[in-house]
Amino acid sequence: MVKLHGLVGRLMLIGAAVVTAVGVSAAPASARVLVSADNPQAGATNVTLSFFAQARSGVAGIAFLRVVLPAGIRSDDVTLLSAPRGWNFSSTPDGYNVGGPALDVGEGARYQVNVERLPSNATRLAFETLQTYSDGRIESDNQVPVLVLAPARRPAPARPPVPSRAPVEVPPPAPIPPSEPAEVPPPIPSIEPTFTLPTELPSAQVPATIDPAPTSSATALVAQRSGLGLVPLISLAAVLMVLALTGFLAWLRRRRTRAGRVSI
Numbered sequence: 001m002v003k004l005h006g007l008v009g010r011l012m013l014i015g016a017a018v019v020t021a022v023g024v025s026a027a028p029a030s031a032r033v034l035v036s037a038d039n040p041q042a043g044a045t046n047v048t049l050s051f052f053a054q055a056r057s058g059v060a061g062i063a064f065l066r067v068v069l070p071a072g073i074r075s076d077d078v079t080l081l082s083a084p085r086g087w088n089f090s091s092t093p094d095g096y097n098v099g100g101p102a103l104d105v106g107e108g109a110r111y112q113v114n115v116e117r118l119p120s121n122a123t124r125l126a127f128e129t130l131q132t133y134s135d136g137r138i139e140s141d142n143q144v145p146v147l148v149l150a151p152a153r154r155p156a157p158a159r160p161p162v163p164s165r166a167p168v169e170v171p172p173p174a175p176i177p178p179s180e181p182a183e184v185p186p187p188i189p190s191i192e193p194t195f196t197l198p199t200e201l202p203s204a205q206v207p208a209t210i211d212p213a214p215t216s217s218a219t220a221l222v223a224q225r226s227g228l229g230l231v232p233l234i235s236l237a238a239v240l241m242v243l244a245l246t247g248f249l250a251w252l253r254r255r256r257t258r259a260g261r262v263s264i
Helices: 002-026 217-263
Strands: 033-037 045-053 062-068 078-082 088-092 095-099 109-117 124-126 128-133 138-140 146-148
Touching: 033 146, 045 062, 045 128, 062 109, 078 088
Parallel strands: none
Antiparallel strands: 033 045, 045 109, 062 095, 062 128, 078 109, 088 095, 124 146, 128 138
C-alpha cells in the first residue's frame, strides 16, 4: 500500500512538471524594444523615430514586427525611412507592420520611421510591439517602449499693433506770381549827318567849303574831303557836255545849209 501511494505521488509530480513546461512554452516570451526620437517634443513636426528590437531567441532570427501606434498618431502619418535589407512596410488600422527575410540568430532589428506630427497635448507615447521569429514564435514586450516628450513650445505673444500715424498734410507751395515784363526803353533814333548835292550850282559861285551838319570830327572830315573833290568834277563834266552839244548843233546847221544849196 505504501509503495502504491509513493508511485502515485511521483506520477502526480511528473504530470505537474509536464503541464508547467507546456504552459510555459505556449505562453509568448518577453521581448525588449527601445525607442528614441531626434526631436522628442510635443507638437513637433517631421520627427524621426528610431526603434531597436532585441533578439531573445537562440535558434531563430527576427522576421516580423507589428507596432500599435499611440493615440494622437495616425498610421497614414507614418512612413518608413530605413529598415533591414529586404524588409517592407505596410500600414494597419491601428499601426503598421515591418518585416522581411529573417535576420541572423541573435541580431537585433533596427529601423526608422518618420512621423509628420507628434500630439501637442501628450507627455508620453507608448508603442506596443509584437516580435515574430522565423520559427513562428511571437514575443511581446511586457515593458512597452515609451517615448517621453518635452512640453510643447508656447507660441510667442502677439505684438500689439502699432498705431498708424495720420499722414502729415503738407500745404501746397504758394503760387509764384507771373513776372511782369521789364519795360524796354524805346530805341533812340540815330542822328547821322545827311548831305545832298545841289542839282545846279552857278558856275560863278562855287563855295570854297561846304559846312556839313554838326557831327563827330571823323565824319565831318570825311564829308568835307568828299565835297571838295566832287564839285570840280561835276563842273568839268557840265562844261564838256555844253561844248559837245554846241559843236553838234553847229555841225548839224552846216549840213542843212549845204543841203539847201545843192537843191537850188
